[in-house]
Amino acid sequence: MGKLSPSFRSILSTSVIHKPTLSPAAPPLSSKKPTPKPSRKTPSGQSSGHPVKPKLPTVFKSASLADAKKLYSSFISTSKAPFNLRVHNSLLQSYASIATLNDSISFLRHMSKVQPSFSPDQSTFHILLSTSENRPDSSLASVRKILNFMVTNGFNPDKVTADLAVRSLCSVGLVDEAVELVKELSLKHTPLDIYTYNHLVKQLCKSRALSTVYNFIVEMRSSCGAKPDLVTYTILIDNVCNSNNLREAMRLVSLLYKEGFKPDCFVYNTIMKGYCMVGRGAEAIGVYKKMKEVGLEPDLVTFNTLIFGLSKSGRVKEAIDFLDSMAEMGHFPDTVTYTSLMNGMCREGNALGALSLLKEMEAKGCNPNSFTYNTLLHGLSKSRLLDRGIELYGLMKSSDMKLESASYSTFVRALCRSGRIAEAYEVFDYAVESKSLTDVSAYLSLESTLKSLKNAREQAHAV
């Protein structure tokens, strides 16, 4: 059973470094500690890890420059006091998020011409950079243009500028260009910020071969003296663990010690995840013991990972024991914890036990999500508790939950096997309608189920 528990899948797709949210007046330094570890995200049934951007009040409805200028004039004429920097920045942000870069720059020029009291500062240019990720045509050239515009206005790019530029390039997939820009900026203007550096490493890990990432690290160390820190190592370990390359992970851990770092909770969690993903429960427990030895406090993610790993390698009993010990340490099991446990129970064929766990978790005020239901549906269909499965499916359907391909296939198979073909067709319709699966894969599993059923019948007749 190499299947990944649905509840865990969200962990893998969660983006590790959160984008800094920008307020127009003061773009904050991206001084958040990146969290490279299994997600802390509240499982809300969404598998996408993209942070939802706050919707700005849209002042400008049209991207046309003339309209924007007209609207701006009408704002000025109605207000008594001249606008301050903050208002101008918000106006620019609102316009730049829908307009092209050239129009936004012209609009900025126009504003500073009409109101001489408004002098753009660093943050104004940062708005141009940060909104450029909304434009599909944003490129290295457009980022360069903003930077040049900024320099001609007497502002030197600082580390926030570099960070924003890199992020906006990465968000449209131009990682190589971002690397190029960083090298250039670090030579001319500002040393490379560690957060920018880690963001780049993360992006490179996502889309490039491991050797490219290592080359980048070596190159940055020699060209501008940027050294990987503990977070960088965590990102790297996370990356190799995700591709099940545990040997490389161990090499990185020893390298990390050599560089004088001490692994923290995030590193341990990541290593543990690596073991869990290949189903090595004993080693995962080993990591947990090691953590306790060095005096690190395990957190909720540690326990969730551990319970996931133990459930996966068929050690549900031990997993349940950890449920108690985590409560002792003041961590409350969440939806991910329960779903992992249910997954383990379903693997053992104890779907009824999983079902009673659902009751227990609901009683404790923990809301199941679509992964929980999918796990249960899969388990129930597998242990031939079809009636319960149909009940659960009705519940999922009424709250518009998506079906996962594994639970869809097993459910359809169970339905067909007990001669409820019409219902299976109905599930097929729902899966396609709710866009859970593509019609191709939904149809293929329906067709092959019916085919194998027919074959089995014919064989039975022949005997």
Next chain:
Amino acid sequence: MTIRRMKMAMTDNPKKLANLIDLVNLPSTLREFVGQSQISRLGCFKCVWSYIKTNNLQDPTNKNVVVCDEKLKSILLGKPKVELAELPALIKLHFPKNPK
């Protein structure tokens, strides 16, 4: 595990996928039914299934059986009754493996 294997077979075998989603020139009987001159096997299946649903052709006592009307009979080998389970296989008959 069978599901997994099936998926593997699916992704490993682009020919099979092409069989399912490529547009095929239709024989005249089928052309009349779907109202198009070309359709894929998947499209055809969806078309027939939605025809069954909109015209309420499922046997009310046994939903697994379709009671064919004249139009449906013309494309499903003239059978008066068809099991839902054999629908994909029957439709496949219109889409021979090597049309050329």
